[in-house]
Amino acid sequence: MKLSKFKFELPSELIALHPTKNRDESRLMVINRKNGEIEHHTFKDILNYFGEGDVFIFNNTKVFPARLYGNKEKTGARIEVFLLRELNPEFRLWDVLVDPARKIRIGNKLYFGEDDSMVAEVIDNTTSRGRTLRFLYDGNHDEFKKALYALGETPLPKYIEREVEPEDEDRYQNLFASEEGAVVAPAAGLHFSRELMKRLEIKDSKFAFLTVHSGLGNFREIDVEDLTKHKMDSEQMVINTEVTRVVNEGIDSGHQICAVGTSVMRALETAVSTDGHLKEFEGWTNKFIFPPYDFGVATSMITNFHMPYSTLLMMAASFGGYDEIMHAYEVAIKEKYRFGAYGDAMLII
Incomplete structure (x- = not known):
């Protein structure tokens, strides 16, 4: 076939x-x-x-609300981060896709939220588009997940070409x-x-x-x-x-x-x-x-x-x-x- x-x-x-x-x-x-x-x-x-x-x-x-948007340190470039799966809850490690991928290297920091309240560091390149991020957060795991998901939006498929709405x-x-x-x-x-x-x-x-x-x-x-x-x-x-x-x-x-x-x-x-x-x-x-x-x-x-x-x-x-x-x-x-x-x-x- x-x-x-x-x-x-x-x-x-x-x-x-x-x-x-x-x-x-x-x-x-x-x-x-x-x-x-x-x-x-x-x-x-x-x-x-x-x-x-x-x-x-x-x-x-x-x-879960897997799509979030952050800004790259220094340049402020807008980066889409798509959470795929949690790799290690203790160390706040996540397997993610980033877009545009070419702008993100190991060691880069990304800032999320209006007040940059969530910070993540790129610690590994797993595929051409995939990365492992370590989120830096002081609270416990439940507080972290709640804060992370508050930043995310419903991951509608890309072929639904519109902004995410409350419904x-x-x-x-x-x-x-x-x-x-x-x-x-x-x-x-x-x-x-x-x-x-x-x-x-x-x-x-x-x-x-x-x-x-x-x-x-x-x-x-x-x-x-x-x-x-x-x-x-x-x-x-x-x-x-x-x-x-x-x-x-x-x-x-x-x-x-x-x-x-x-x-x-x-x-x-x-x-x-x-x-x-x-x-x-x-x-x-x-x-x-x-x-x-x-x-x-x-x-x-x-x-x-x-x-x-x-x-x-x-x-x-x-x-x-x-x-x-x-x-x-x-x-x-x-x-x-x-x-x-x-x-x-x-x-x-």
């Missing part, structure tokens, strides 16, 4: 810059894998496709987000409102919550034509006993197992056993799924409409069938579906 197979022309006006007014009122395209039929609905109509005993698997990772803090986050560590929101879960989840519970559908701390690797450009040569960034994930119990009971009773998003699907395929059941897992995954691929756990999948050439599109095409999904994207563009994290949803059954 070649990278060029995932090229399509996406009109810029179809990239959603804002979420729908209500979470569950985005549009929903339903694709039937057996007969190729496409239906058009509103997201809350998903109730019509699931019932008693069917299992929804969600990613409960929580996005983003709430809407670029799943309602059930509880485990802090992501810099990318699991977008498929953004469509679930409290009312919709309550109605699914009333139908006796089951919920399972695993954790994948989604990172910027989801947006990193693939620079090889042969997809077998692409290496995914690793993401931290946890599948606990309760998740395996709910999912495996659903499998054994013949119910639908719905992966809500590509991060969930990656986690399931990382931790599936040879007998088609889900195992507990705590660690890292760099699994890259592209067509053709045989899936072991999920019987259905919810995902958004993704950018050209993206690994997220490749996973959707793996599950729904390459020809079927690329045709569905043609239909989506014709019907003016909204693309990206704040866009519309697709259910593949």
